[in-house]
Amino acid sequence: GQNIDQPTEMTATEGAIVQINCTYQTSGFNGLFWYQQHAGEAPTFLSYNVLDGLEEKGRFSSFLSRSKGYSYLLLKELQMKDSASYLCAVLDSNYQLIWGAGTKLIIKP
Amino acid sequence: GAVVSQHPSRVICKSGTSVKIECRSLDFQATTMFWYRQFPKQSLMLMATSNEGSKATYEQGVEKDKFLINHASLTLSTLTVTSAHPEDSSFYICSARQLADSYEQYFGPGTRLTVT
Numbered sequence: 001g002q003n004i005d006q007p008t009e010m011t012a013t014e015g016a017i018v019q020i021n022c023t024y025q026t027s028g029f030n031g032l033f034w035y036q037q038h039a040g041e042a043p044t045f046l047s048y049n050v051l052d053g054l055e056e057k058g059r060f061s062s063f064l065s066r067s068k069g070y071s072y073l074l075l076k077e078l079q080m081k082d083s084a085s086y087l088c089a090v091l092d093s094n095y096q097l098i099w100g101a102g103t104k105l106i107i108k109p
Numbered sequence: 110g111a112v113v114s115q116h117p118s119r120v121i122c123k124s125g126t127s128v129k130i131e132c133r134s135l136d137f138q139a140t141t142m143f144w145y146r147q148f149p150k151q152s153l154m155l156m157a158t159s160n161e162g163s164k165a166t167y168e169q170g171v172e173k174d175k176f177l178i179n180h181a182s183l184t185l186s187t188l189t190v191t192s193a194h195p196e197d198s199s200f201y202i203c204s205a206r207q208l209a210d211s212y213e214q215y216f217g218p219g220t221r222l223t224v225t
Contacts, residue, residue, distance in 0.1 A: 042216040100152060
């Protein structure tokens with residue numbers, strides 16, 4: 001079956017760095033997405049990785065290792081507004097997104 | 110950037126009635142639209158995939174006669190929840206995929222449905 005695992009909840013301090021991990025087992029792979037979702041709102045796109053390595057975009061970076069079925073989202077200089085759920089999703093061989101359950105990130109002052 | 114709208118943003122209806130939710134891609138043509146449902150503190154659950162001009166493909170466990178999906182044009186898809194019950198109360202989100210893009214899905218803002 002298809003499976004995406006990510007921690008349920010994480011807590012970090014304002015100004016610090018946090019890494020949210022995602023491991024996946026899917027039928028085929030056409031890329032991995034990270035989305036941010038604030039409570040009561042739709043997800044917003046953060047990053048897309050299809051090749052191994054690190055993609056940096058401002059305070060956010062995303063890493064992918066296809067051989068290990070592993071990705072992480074790195075958030076630097078955390079701000080209170082970063083409190084949200086972070087969803088990992090893999091595009092499978094049918095170009096369908098398989099979603100993880102999301103990681104709720106709590107930022108404390 | 111690509112924008113997807115949903116209407117209404119919130120709706121309250123009585124049990125047994127039907128509700129229609131619209132999803133529109135405002136500045137691009139979407140050959141594929143997706144309908145998701147999200148219960149509180151849970152992840153997105155794909156309900157169906159809709160391609161313009163053809164019947165929607167429903168995920169296992171989703172009743173196609175209860176959740177009617179119409180994708181009549183490249184910019185509009187509708188989801189009708191028929192004979193709604195309180196257990197249908199949820200956050201319904203649509204997304205649209207622009208074929209020429211990197212398979213990214215653009216999400217609408219969601220519709221909060223409450224069935225009383």
